[in-house]
Amino acid sequence: MKTVEEINQRIKDGDAVVVTAAEMTSLVKDNGLKETAKEVDVVTTGTFGAMCSSGAFLNFGHSDPPIKMSRTFINGVEAYSGLAAVDAYLGATQPNRNPDVGLEHGGAHVIEDLIRGEEVELYAEAYGTDCYPLTEIKTQISLESLNQAIMVNPRNCYQNYAAATNSTDETLYTYMGTLLPNNGNVSYSSAGELSPLLNDPYFQTIGTGTRIFLCGAQGYIMGEGTQFATDVERKNGVPVSTAGNLMLKGDMKEMDADFVRGATMPKYGPTLYVGAGIPIPVLNEEIAKRTAISDEEIECRIIDYGVTRRSKPTVRPANYHELKTGTIELDGVEVPTSPLSSHKKALEIALELKKWIDKGEFYLTSPVEKLPTEGLVVKPLEIQKPSILVKDLKGEALILARPNDQINEVAQKMVKNSINHLPVVDERNKLLGIVTSWDIANAVAHGKKNLTDVMTKKVIIAREEEPVDVIARRIDKNKISGLPVIDKDNRVKGMVTAEDISRLIGGD
Amino acid sequence: MKAWLTFSPSIVNRAIISDLVKNFEITFNILRADITPKGGKMLIEIGGKQRKQAIKFLEKEGIKLTPIKKVVKKDEEKCIDCGACISLCPVKAICPADDWTVDVDDQLCIGCGFCTFSCPTRAIKVTE
Known part of the structure; x- marks a missing residue:
């Protein structure tokens, strides 16, 4: 029906019709699928959630005398520097080495500090070589002084994610936030109908090389993320559990602190709130239909985090419309719900991306390679010495x-x-x-x-x-x-x- | 109005609150209480026709009454409106607006501090 090239020409001419995934849902409801698929060129999605599997490659430049850094700390947070001499990977969930700071200011916070343009302390140790004689360095750096600061997130934008509750009689502190005892609350993290991969559940347009919105900059999809799964149960075309996800990259120097945030899940640890938005070109009616999915049609499982084993029991299925009402029934009791990911920010991101396209600052891409659609399951890690019961x-x-x-x-x-x-x-x-x-x-x-x-x-x-x-x-x-x-x-x-x-x- | 009542050790074993409820036409709700033989504090909400007389009675009986105004405050810069706090509030003082902005209601807050501890960006503070 349409091609990406045709849509890009319309963007150039200022004629492209761009709507958010939420608007698309009502448009199809009001005007029908056929009409809407013809009319709309691009659907923008957005999500702003805690994405633990995130981090950044930093290149510090060479000092004089030079150093081959073997242990590196930025504002007290260790970055992995087992790659060449002055490169390091700063992971979002790394806690601070100062026990008084600990989980309160970790890797994610340092990433935010850098994006805000703040000066941070770099401390590194080395064993010293003939070509790199220096064994210790302590200096101040900033985003501007770094040669490169490239955010590379191995697993972002999960297609769907289970909601959490806690059946035990004690409060649990988890990556799904604080879970009150006796199923006292439910937390869920997906953006629902705005979420990128729920709007293209079979990866018909999203793939390796796709240009996206990442934390306020133009970033790219590097390919499927780690723990990517294809063989999962679906309802209305979308997986009811984790399934697909994306490995993303973007230039931190172009990012905006409004769309990225270091955070700490209490008694769990640091995590990075990542803002991501993906445009979906409406190439045909099939794609239009997928982007018109509503919260009612997207189902997830509420699972019991009181069970600290790999497989946690499902308490009940729920759709995002129910979860977003603020309460959900568990065993005859109305239980309050918390979103965890910011729906307000998710919509802001979808609107911001729409604005970029409307103004002709952002063009769509066809994937260089499709994402896998079959044959991938997540394998467990078996402990060779079985755990003692x-x-x-x-x-x-x-x-x-x-x-x-x-x-x-x-x-x-x-x-x-x-x-x-x-x-x-x-x-x-x-x-x-x-x-x-x-x-x-x-x-x-x-x-x-x-x-x-x-x-x-x-x-x-x-x-x-x-x-x-x-x-x-x-x-x-x-x-x-x-x-x-x-x-x-x-x-x-x-x-x-x-x-x-x-x-x-x-x-x- | 909401207020802290401070009990000195000399009055903790007197039935002041039951006298108060029996003798005055008021609505009275205990939001928090921590009273031991060494004295203590109670956070209350008091309303009704004879509210003023009731407060005079409490003060006459030796209870120090400290009204509280602002209890919970959200740092607009730090808050990302994620809503992690919403389901933790025992009195529904934190609710999402139509556009999912997290709104906190000073009037309803009882200052339990659960949201403060659980906020991923440390954006909520309870102050008096």
Whole structure:
């Protein structure tokens, strides 16, 4: 019907009809597909989300005397410099080496600082060679002083992404933001109907070499991103889970700090908010139909981040229209939702790209190479030494207390067996609480006679099928020294202590 | 109006709040409370016809009352309107506008600080 060359001629002549993906949805609804496909030349998309897999190649130039940098820090954030002498790759999620700063100002923040034109400190170490004698350098640099600052993001613009909730009874801090206990909230990250790869789900126009909007500059798609998958479940033509994504590049010297931002997900770490917009040439009715997709037609899965395993269970499917209303029903309860990616910025980006095209400052490209459309699945990383599960730990003899035990009996039991924790169970060995030597001291001090008055009823537990590494993290996070092991029927099977775990890690 | 009530150790075991609710025609809502035998503070919202008399009564009983005005503030430069805070607010004081601008409502905020800690760009501050 149309070609990219014809559309570019119309852009040159100032005649091209450019609309955003959101406008396209209503245009097709109001005027029909046939009419709209003929009328519209370009649909612009946009997204502004936390994209952890981002970073930048920096070339510092040569000092006199010269140095071959082997460890490099920019404002205290390490950049990988195992490439030539004065090149480094600064990754967005790298924390600051100063523990007082830590996650608050990492790689992503330094990238933003540079784009804002700020001076940053460069510190590098080297082992010294005949051609590069200097072994240490400390100086100030800025975006202007760098030879090149090229943003190269290995995995951006995920086609779709699962929404997150948390079924456990503690708050979780994740890359999907803060997740409240007992499914207290849901966070989702896709821009929905504005999102680039949801508007061209079969990669009919987007491919290697496509010119795009990247953080306020004209950038390019380098090809498929890492963890790219094709063989996924689709609904209305679009994947219901992660699937495709893009590797992007752009010149940081041309970027605008309004469209890129260093951020920190609390207790998770730094991440970069990347603004990306991709133009889709409306070459035929099929492409027009795909760009007219609405939030109602795009589905994703809400998954439970309370399960800290690779496969997390799906709680329910949801479409973006539902998620964007601000609440969603989970098990009969209205749960508030948070977008995580900025819909306001996503629309600003789609409009900015439209403006560039309208003014004849941006021309469309045909891909040099198509993106893969079949045969790619994401393979897991198998640990050759399988992870040790709680049930694999050698348990000591099971020592338990009953709720009506006398305090002095319990004290004797602890001393006799040299233990500090004792699970309190009912007649079927179901867990009722836990009592520690501190609780016993407390009972004696306050003249309390009943075990039920001093035991802790809200007990942090370990399940038999959980990996020991997950338990080690739980012990550390809750600052406890041990926890009862529970089977599927909530019966106590034993105790696992910090000592058991350190013996395991220190041993064999 | 919203205010902090400060309880000194000498009055923590007196039933002032129940007297207050029984004797005055007011609406009274406890937003936060942290009172121990060593004294403490309570964040309240008080309204109704006899509000002024009720406040006089509280002050007579030895409670220090400090009205609060601005509680939550958004740094427009830093905020990227991502909305991570929206679902964390227990009183729906943070809502998206039609264009997805994140709006915070001073009147509704109880100053719990959950949004402050969870903001990816540290754009929300709770101040009094």
